[in-house]
Amino acid sequence: MRNILFFVILSHFFLSSAQTDTEVYLFDISTENNELKLTNQRNISNNPGYDNQPYFYNDNIVLFSSTRNGQTDIAAYNIRDNKIDWISNTLEGSEYSPTKIPNQKAISAIRLDTTGKQLLYSYDFETGKPKVLLENLVVGYHCWYDKNIIISSVLEDQSLSLVVSDLKNKTNTTLQKKIGRSLHKIPNSKFISYISKENEQWEIKSLDPISGETKKIINTIPGAEDMCWLLNGTILMPKGNIIYKFNPKTDKNWSLFYTSIDLGLGNITRISTNSISSLLSVVSDVSPERIVQQQLDAYNARNIDAFAATYSKNVKVYYYPNKLSYEGIDNLKKGYASFFENTPDLHCEIKNRIVYGNKVIDEELVLMNGEKIKAVAIYEVENGKIAKVTFF
Incomplete structure (x- = not known):
C-alpha cells in the first residue's frame, strides 16, 4: 500500500525543463537489425559548470570547451587512455568551439578576452601557442572547408551572418544574413550545411563555398539549430530531450532517434560525431x-x-x-x-x-x-x- x-x-x-550546468557524454554507434544504436555511454567531462561544444579531433580525441579556475579552456579527452589534457590556459580570456585545422597539428577556437574582444585563433596542438586567424571578424562559430577556406557565423548587426573567408587571398565574403550557429561539412560532398533563419520556419541549407550556390535540404525541427551529419548522410538534430534523424536520400520527414530519458540524460543541446560515425558525443544539462x-x-x-x-x-x-x-x-x-x-x-x-x-x-x-x-x-x-x- x-x-x-x-x-x-x-x-x-511529470513535467520537464532545462538547466545550465552541462556535461559532455560519449557513445559508441553500432548497428543492430539495420538500426543505429547508441551504446557504451560515458561522461567524459565530469566537471562542475560549463562543458560544451564537443568536436572530434580524430577517432581517439574529443575536443571541448570546459570551465576551470574561473575561465573556459580547451580540453582534449583521450578516449583510449580515459584522460583529459588541456590545450589552452589563456588567463586573459576563454576559448570556445574548438575545431581541428585541416592538414595541421593545430586547432582553431573562438577566444573571448576579458576586455570583450572576440576573435578566431589557431592553437598549436602540442604547445597551445595562439595566433590570430581572422583579424577583423567577430566570429561566433566556424568550420573549415579546406586548409585555406573558413565558413563562419559572424556577429553583424545584432545577428549572425554567413561569411566565407579565404586565408590565402585574404578575402571575406558575406553570403547571407540571419543564420544559426551550426556549420558542418556534408559527408562525401563538396558542400557545407548551415541553418538559415531568414524565414519564420528555419531551414537546413547546403552551400557551395566556391560558387556561393545554396539549396534547401529540409526545415529544421521547430526552434532547433544544432545538428551533425553521419557518414551515411543522416542528419541528427536534438531538441529538448529528443534526438531526431533525417536522411535526405531516403526520408521525407524527421523521425525519432533517441530520447534523453532513454539515455538517462537531461536536456540535449549539442551533438557531434567522428569522421567515420563510430562515435557520438552529446552535451546534456546535468541531471x-x-x-x-x-x-x-x-x-x-x-x-x-x-x-x-x-x-x-x-x-x-x-x-x-x-x-x-x-x-x-x-x-x-x-x-x-x-x-x-x-x-x-x-x-x-x-x-x-x-x-x-x-x-x-x-x-x-x-x-x-x-x-x-x-x-x-x-x-x-x-x-x-x-x-x-x-x-x-
Whole structure:
C-alpha cells in the first residue's frame, strides 16, 4: 500500500525543463537489425559548470570547451587512455568551439578576452601557442572547408551572418544574413550545411563555398539549430530531450532517434560525431538527480552553505498540494541553519527515488532526535538549482 501511494503521487508531477550546468557524454554507434544504436555511454567531462561544444579531433580525441579556475579552456579527452589534457590556459580570456585545422597539428577556437574582444585563433596542438586567424571578424562559430577556406557565423548587426573567408587571398565574403550557429561539412560532398533563419520556419541549407550556390535540404525541427551529419548522410538534430534523424536520400520527414530519458540524460543541446560515425558525443544539462543528491549529501553533513548552494534564490517550499510554507533562499538558510545546529543525529535515507524530466521524487526516512519520520518530497530543478519543493 505504501508503494502504491508513492507512485500515485508521481502522476501530479511529470513535467520537464532545462538547466545550465552541462556535461559532455560519449557513445559508441553500432548497428543492430539495420538500426543505429547508441551504446557504451560515458561522461567524459565530469566537471562542475560549463562543458560544451564537443568536436572530434580524430577517432581517439574529443575536443571541448570546459570551465576551470574561473575561465573556459580547451580540453582534449583521450578516449583510449580515459584522460583529459588541456590545450589552452589563456588567463586573459576563454576559448570556445574548438575545431581541428585541416592538414595541421593545430586547432582553431573562438577566444573571448576579458576586455570583450572576440576573435578566431589557431592553437598549436602540442604547445597551445595562439595566433590570430581572422583579424577583423567577430566570429561566433566556424568550420573549415579546406586548409585555406573558413565558413563562419559572424556577429553583424545584432545577428549572425554567413561569411566565407579565404586565408590565402585574404578575402571575406558575406553570403547571407540571419543564420544559426551550426556549420558542418556534408559527408562525401563538396558542400557545407548551415541553418538559415531568414524565414519564420528555419531551414537546413547546403552551400557551395566556391560558387556561393545554396539549396534547401529540409526545415529544421521547430526552434532547433544544432545538428551533425553521419557518414551515411543522416542528419541528427536534438531538441529538448529528443534526438531526431533525417536522411535526405531516403526520408521525407524527421523521425525519432533517441530520447534523453532513454539515455538517462537531461536536456540535449549539442551533438557531434567522428569522421567515420563510430562515435557520438552529446552535451546534456546535468541531471536533476545529481543536484538533488548534492542537496541530500549536504543535508546529511549538516553543511548549511553547501545545502543552500543547491537551491535557487527564489526557491518556494510547499506542503502538498499548494500551501506555501516559505519563499527565498534567506528564509531557507535561516530555518535549516538552526535545525542543523540542534540536530546532531540528523540523517536522511532514501527508500525510493523517481526521476522524471526536471523532477525528483524522494521517499525519505529521516532520523532526527532519536526518532524516525517518513516523508515524501518532490524537488523541481530549474537552471541547475532546486526551484520548488513540495512536502507530503
